Amino acid sequence: NAGVMQNPRHLVRRRGQEARLRCSPMKGHSHVYWYRQLPEEGLKFMVYLQKENIIDESGMPKERFSAEFPKEGPSILRIQQVVRGDSAAYFCASSPRQGYTEAFFGQGTRLTVV
Amino acid sequence: QQPVQSPQAVILREGEDAVINCSSSKALYSVHWYRQKHGEAPVFLMILLKGGEQKGHEKISASFNEKKQQSSLYLTASQLSYSGTYFCGTGPPGETSGSRLTFGEGTQLTVNP
Numbered sequence: 102n103a104g105v106m107q108n109p110r111h112l113v114r115r116r117g118q119e120a121r122l123r124c125s126p127m128k129g130h131s132h133v134y135w136y137r138q139l140p141e142e143g144l145k146f147m148v149y150l151q152k153e154n155i156i157d158e159s160g161m162p163k164e165r166f167s168a169e170f171p172k173e174g175p176s177i178l179r180i181q182q183v184v185r186g187d188s189a190a191y192f193c194a195s196s197p198r199q200g201y202t203e204a205f206f207g208q209g210t211r212l213t214v215v
Numbered sequence: 216q217q218p219v220q221s222p223q224a225v226i227l228r229e230g231e232d233a234v235i236n237c238s239s240s241k242a243l244y245s246v247h248w249y250r251q252k253h254g255e256a257p258v259f260l261m262i263l264l265k266g267g268e269q270k271g272h273e274k275i276s277a278s279f280n281e282k283k284q285q286s287s288l289y290l291t292a293s294q295l296s297y298s299g300t301y302f303c304g305t306g307p308p309g310e311t312s313g314s315r316l317t318f319g320e321g322t323q324l325t326v327n328p
Contacts, residue, residue, distance in 0.1 A: 105256070134314050143217070143302055143318040144257065157315055192256065196313055202247075202264075204313030206256040 103128070105195050105207035106175075113213045114183050122178040122210045126195030132156075133176045134204060135168060138190040150176060151199075183214045216240055218305050220319035227293050227326050235322045237303030238285040245311040246279055246286040247304040250297075251321075257302060260288075264311055293326045300324070 106125040114120050126133050131152050136144040149157040150170035161168065165183075170176040180187055190211045194204040218239045225233050237246060245264050249257040263279035263286055275297075279286045290297055300323050304316030 132314065136318075143320045144304075144316075146315050146317065149314050159315075194313070199314075200310075200312045202245075202262045202311055202313055203259045204247075204316070206249075206258070208254075208256045 105130075105193055105205050107191075107193050107207035107210050109210060110208065111211050111213070113215060115215055116184060117182050120180040120183050120187070120212055122180075122191050122193075122212070123175040124178070124193030124195075124207060125175040126193075127197075127205055130195035130197050130205070132196045132199060132201070133170050134194045134196075135176075135178050136192045136194065138192060138209070140189070144192060147178075180212075183212075185214050188212055188214045217317055218246075218303055218319040220301075220303060220322050222322060223320070224323040225325070227324070229295060229326055229328055230292055231326075233290045233293060233324060235288040235290075235301050235303075235324070236285060237287070237319055238283075239305055241284070241305075242308070243279070243281060243284050243286070243305055244309055245306045246277075247306070247313060247316055248277055248286075248288055249302045249304065249318075250299045251302065252299040259313070260301075262311070262313075290324070293324075295326050295328065298324055298326045 135147040146160040148168045165181045190209045192209045194206045248260040251257040300321040304318045
């Protein structure tokens with residue numbers, strides 16, 4: 102049973118470009134969470150999605166950031182018009198159902214904005 | 216509000232013990248402990264759900280004191296494989312799930328031979 106898969110592992114974007122980060126949850130998992138980790142800092146919750154629904158986006162910046170988890174396919178975190186401050190590691194985690202105590206994390210996408 | 220972890224970093228020799236603390240200014244409903252090795256995914260260690268409860272994972276155990284609003288992670292007879300950054304995470308009020316956690320800044324643990 103493959104774990105949470107994130108791609109790409111590393112992404113370099115120039116300022117002003119768009120970044121699309123993909124996350125395929127573990128098989129059978131329908132709940133996905135995105136976290137951002139700035140260098141030398143802890144993980145910060147961004148958004149919680151269930152298939153085709155955004156459950157909680159209280160940690161998402163108001164502009165330029167969006168997330169989706171379609172019925173088919175991976176969850177996508179999209180960052181428009183990236184700025185240097187967006188450089189970070191973005192982690193996705195999944196769980197099989199609401200209320201499940203353990204979150205299974207992917208290996209992250211390291212975004213570098215140049 | 217983000218929980219506060221202490222110490223920020225600790226260096227041990229193999230076989231030594233360590234304690235990592237996690238405190239919150241808000242009431243705690245659940246405390247989740249994760250370990251992250253450099254460049255890798257955070258890995259779940261354990262969850263504490265009740266005050267005063269201790270859970271164990273091999274030679275790693277943890278306690279949860281609701282009154283003091285803190286949790287402590289105990290690593291005994293440390294092994295080289297314990298090296299990594301340890302994060303505590305707290306959930307929203309009334310929730311025990313692993314979603315929407317607020318993580319501390321982490322404690323970097325280095326175990327040397």
